[in-house]
Amino acid sequence: MTDDGTTRGGGAADTLRAARAGLSRILEPRDTIGHVILTALGAQAAWEIVSGHRGVRGDEHARIDRVLREHAPALPASVRAAGERWKARADGCDPVMDLQRAARSGIWVCIPEDPDWPAALDDLGLEAPVCLWGRGDRARLGGLDRRSVAVVGSRDCSSYGRTVTYDLAGGLAARGWTVYSGGAYGVDEAAHRAALTTATGAVPTVAVMAGGVDRFYPRGNDQLLHRIADEGLVVAEAAPGTMPARFRFLDRNRLIAALAGATLVTESRWRSGAQSTAHHANRLSRPVGAVPGSVQSATSAGCHRLIREGCAVLVADIDDFLGLAGPLGTEKEMEAGPLAIFDGLSEADRQLADALPVITGATVDSLAMVAGLPVRTVLGGLRRLERSGLAVDRGGLWHRPRRR
């Protein structure tokens, strides 16, 4: 057992862990130059530079420039100016002691060099967190699979929003999905509670905090968050002791979006953190769903906006969600496939392609009925779909070709 509460890694791993723990105290998620240095030179060298123990050496300049050019060409690369910023925080920073203190409170830290690091976070590229501080049985980190969903929404949700959240998050947890959320009041709370109640999977729910995992925020959810730590996980990129400042909530949302395989906004106001989570998920090419509600209710305006702007697909029930983000939907090839292929099609042909069964096959007549199209249109459409490889005729029965 090492000092930081894990059973993995020897001395070298401990050094990396301490380096990253230290960096997580100094580098904010938007400290681009810091993350460029981390990406270019690795955790150990980055820690030495960021903590002010040494400057950038000869060939390191070129390596930093290469990462800068690739990821942030617009950024003026002033390590010197950044150094001023880091100095104030670096003074008195003792990551080794930090890790020891954390371990005594049951807090561990997971780093990208660990085998149980959630690979999904790497999709964030330069915006990936330096490390992940956590509470709860760390073995559960390995139990997180692709069937996971971020269920997010407004804090001041309506009873409609609460019910819908409970139904959808609970229904997914009952099917073995892990439910990610932010531990806040309202939709977050309902999502976590539903998952704790109905879960059948290895990890019912994960709360991603904006501040440190040592103090649970908001205080009113203290009991809930303790239960999440007992049965699931509570994680954060901010080091213990970090206050959940306003800007940290927006940065935190990118972690929720990246950790979960899909995002579902169950009720959201026009301006709401859930909008930012949805946009992050979109940028990461994760499926995003949003639940509509009354157009007379301000609490649904954010969901409607996401749907109208094409940032989210309308989700009215659990089948809609599974259709969007189910096991097939989360496969890589499906993510890129359909949109591109279907984009050139007319609405009628798209309807027709949608109506094609994969296994049983369908006659022209039944397709006409299902797709609500005249037989003539169906015949022409099938010929076009066949040419594009989107329909296959097997003895008069039309199928959708299987994707490999």
Place this chain on the structure above:
Amino acid sequence: MTDDGTTRGGGAADTLRAARAGLSRILEPRDTIGHVILTALGAQAAWEIVSGHRGVRGDEHARIDRVLREHAPALPASVRAAGERWKARADGCDPVMDLQRAARSGIWVCIPEDPDWPAALDDLGLEAPVCLWGRGDRARLGGLDRRSVAVVGSRDCSSYGRTVTYDLAGGLAARGWTVYSGGAYGVDEAAHRAALTTATGAVPTVAVMAGGVDRFYPRGNDQLLHRIADEGLVVAEAAPGTMPARFRFLDRNRLIAALAGATLVTESRWRSGAQSTAHHANRLSRPVGAVPGSVQSATSAGCHRLIREGCAVLVADIDDFLGLAGPLGTEKEMEAGPLAIFDGLSEADRQLADALPVITGATVDSLAMVAGLPVRTVLGGLRRLERSGLAVDRGGLWHRPRRR
């Protein structure tokens, strides 16, 4: 004044009018071979053949075949079999007397050869109606402009659906839009009533009937339909005396979709005539909007389906609708010139133009992702493409302009 109650046309026009009035008694909208003959040979010859006065002559076969090949290649061209079908109806059909009787009841018939024929119906191609029977001041036909909307939905709507319909139809009518609907209970009724109450335009509302305009259906809306005839128009493709059979409602929906510049489904069940109107509008490349509601309410399931399947854009308020179908949206979009236009573009702009979807629209963020360009480049590129007529912004969603 001619026999049929119009002030237009001489003897020749009267002959055409009688021919089309007769054809409207015999040809159902889905009688493809009949419509092929009408398109190929014109109303007079079509009437002579369909009414059984004569057969198809020498060169007429080739003309019919040409239209068949173009519009309905899958159809077996058996005029003889169709003749059997027509005979039963043709017997005892006297269009001249028909027109006289109609005129005495204040019913007129408008034909494509008339200057006040609604040109929008021609977009239906082979499925365009043979003629339009109508009640109400015929001069209003000329007052129908492009700012028109079909407001449709379920008959058994909720109080939410009624209120939303009233608000949106009333708001549009107050801005001078003509509201089309089907004169049924529920959403249709609310749409017509709202338009009659708030209208500022030349024609507040038009009811498109499934049966003949001589009998108003449903009976419970008799008073409302009389008021619509007084202040707007009541029209139908079916000849007076035709019963509003079930299949006629589905055929009627294509007329509503074609006559209106855009379609708005305010509340609709999973299976509802409004779905068919929306699909017709889509096929005609008319903008389609749908209003979401509670996912717990079966009365909104149809709207949610339309939105999820990309057949309708989510409309939460009147601004959403105007963004979708406002004056700009209904203008024929600039014809995007040939490939030559792409020659002047930078590689990045060309990539961006390629990434633009035709139907669904894309946000700036998703375009940045698809085209693999920074958001800043995408923003600048879209402005350039818009100036060249190669990109269209509809409420934050960017489209490639449709080619005609």
